[in-house]
Amino acid sequence: MSEPENKPQLEELLAQSNKPTELDPTAPPILTIDNLEMYFPVRSNGVIRRKIGDVKAVDGISLTIPKGGSVGLVGESGCGKSTAGRAITRLYKPTGGSVDFQGRNLAALSTRELKPLRREVQMVFQDPYSSLNPRHTVGAIIGAPLRIHNMVPKNKTLARVQELLEVVGLNPEHYNRYPNEFSGGQRQRIGIARALALQPKLIVADEPVSALDVSIQAQVINLLQDLQREFDIAFLFIAHDLAVVRHFCPEVAVMYLGKIVEIADRDTLYSRPNHPYTQALLSAAPDVKQAAIGGRRERIRLTGDVPSPINPPSGCRFRTRCPLAQEICAKVEPPMLQIGPRHKVACHFAGELGNHPTDPVTDRLLGVDVNGNPDPGASPVELDDKPGFGDVWFDLKARTTVKP
Numbered sequence: 001m002s003e004p005e006n007k008p009q010l011e012e013l014l015a016q017s018n019k020p021t022e023l024d025p026t027a028p029p030i031l032t033i034d035n036l037e038m039y040f041p042v043r044s045n046g047v048i049r050r051k052i053g054d055v056k057a058v059d060g061i062s063l064t065i066p067k068g069g070s071v072g073l074v075g076e077s078g079c080g081k082s083t084a085g086r087a088i089t090r091l092y093k094p095t096g097g098s099v100d101f102q103g104r105n106l107a108a109l110s111t112r113e114l115k116p117l118r119r120e121v122q123m124v125f126q127d128p129y130s131s132l133n134p135r136h137t138v139g140a141i142i143g144a145p146l147r148i149h150n151m152v153p154k155n156k157t158l159a160r161v162q163e164l165l166e167v168v169g170l171n172p173e174h175y176n177r178y179p180n181e182f183s184g185g186q187r188q189r190i191g192i193a194r195a196l197a198l199q200p201k202l203i204v205a206d207e208p209v210s211a212l213d214v215s216i217q218a219q220v221i222n223l224l225q226d227l228q229r230e231f232d233i234a235f236l237f238i239a240h241d242l243a244v245v246r247h248f249c250p251e252v253a254v255m256y257l258g259k260i261v262e263i264a265d266r267d268t269l270y271s272r273p274n275h276p277y278t279q280a281l282l283s284a285a286p287d288v289k290q291a292a293i294g295g296r297r298e299r300i301r302l303t304g305d306v307p308s309p310i311n312p313p314s315g316c317r318f319r320t321r322c323p324l325a326q327e328i329c330a331k332v333e334p335p336m337l338q339i340g341p342r343h344k345v346a347c348h349f350a351g352e353l354g355n356h357p358t359d360p361v362t363d364r365l366l367g368v369d370v371n372g373n374p375d376p377g378a379s380p381v382e383l384d385d386k387p388g389f390g391d392v393w394f395d396l397k398a399r400t401t402v403k404p
């Protein structure tokens with residue numbers, strides 16, 4: 001549904017109070033996710049419930065989050081964003097890959113080993129209605145993590161709760177009210193105060209503003225930005241809409257059916273996306289001006305639903321909905337290729353909108369012909385699929401590796 005013309009857009013509202021968060025390229029990573037997998041078993045009906053497959057909700061994603069920085073994770077409903085967030089914060093135990101948080105692999109730790117680290121990695125949930133227990137007062141909700149982790153002496157808990165309420169812009173005297181006495185935006189502030197109670201270094205915010213009106217969205221995003229600056233907190237900010245993460249995240253990863261398909265710095269991703277899926281998401285976002293995709297009028301429309309993660313399409317998972325798909329796309333999975341200083345994309349025909357190549361850019365690297373069949377004469381290249389960005393990349397135009 002398109003927004004009425006005179007309704008203030010999220011980006012305008014955000015720009016009124018805070019500048020967009022900038023990338024600090026010198027910040028060391030606080031979190032490195034390498035090939036993270038989260039599969040859920042699918043079992044047969046009946047008495048003996050045999051495993052008959054897997055829901056491959058997250059299927060090998062890699063990225064880094066800089067200390068005190070924020071990375072956006074976007075994609076349509078069902079692509080695995082929340083599952084990724086839950087696997088990172090160990091609400092789920094990942095079935096593969098690693099989650100390095102300050103030198104410790106969260107994915108491999110036992111529950112006991114995890115306890116001290118849980119403080120440092122917190123999650124804020126989408127639904128401010130269901131994520132707060134309606135029978136507990138706000139004071140009890142925010143005070144619970146303080147008590148469990150012995151953060152403050154018992155007689156200081158109330159003072160700390162009130163301080164936290166103030167930090168998130170709520171009246172500290174309202175600690176003995178119940179969640180249903182607050183609006184949606186205020187409840188989300190309560191959820192944020194609860195996450196802040198433990199002074200985390202990283203917050204995974206899972207669609208923290210999706211349930212809110214656009215003006216309240218702007219207030220909550222501005223609050224997160226202020227908190228990030230004040231307390232040096234890193235964020236993985238999950239959203240289904242590219243417009244929502246643009247202001248807060250100088251780096252954005254786009255996810256489709258369990259995989260990251262493109263990841264780049266803000267300017268590159270919004271003005272020169274190279275993956276047809278990112279281009280389609282941008283075409284569909286009412287908040288992102290057309291100028292954002294080079295001012296061109298071409299649009300890629302997304303049709304159909306996201307396929308099931310139990311049986312994802314062979315080769316490129318986007319091929320069943322991709323207007324550019326060719327034979328190679330069904331046969332070979334496109335590798336995640338770094339194509340600029342801070343730009344990676346997984347597409348055989350990566351290119352700017354209206355300027356995609358007619359031949360695949362990946363065939364020679366992968367040792368296949370243009371149709372994706374093995375090419376005995378080719379010499380495949382060992383592709384670097386490490387998280388983050390390297391200092392050499394593949395130049396799409398020259399079709400060679402470049403090192404500036």
Ligand SMILES: Nc1ncnc2c1ncn2[C@@H]1O[C@H](COP(=O)(O)OP(=O)(O)OP(=O)(O)O)[C@@H](O)[C@H]1O
Nearest residue numbers: 040055057076077078079080081082083084240309
């Ligand atoms: N506990 C589970 N058991 C089995 N399948 C699951 C489980 N949790 C999620 N899934 C499946 O994994 C896929 C990804 O779900 P997920 O909730 O992570 O998507 P999402 O990107 O967060 O979507 P949304 O935007 O709707 O929140 C979906 O197909 C979902 O049905």
Ligand code: SF4
Nearest residue numbers: 316319322329347348
């Ligand atoms: S690899 Fe093929 S199907 Fe996948 S996005 Fe690129 S062109 Fe489309």
Ligand SMILES: [Mg+2]
Nearest residue numbers: 081082083206
């Ligand atoms: Mg979700």
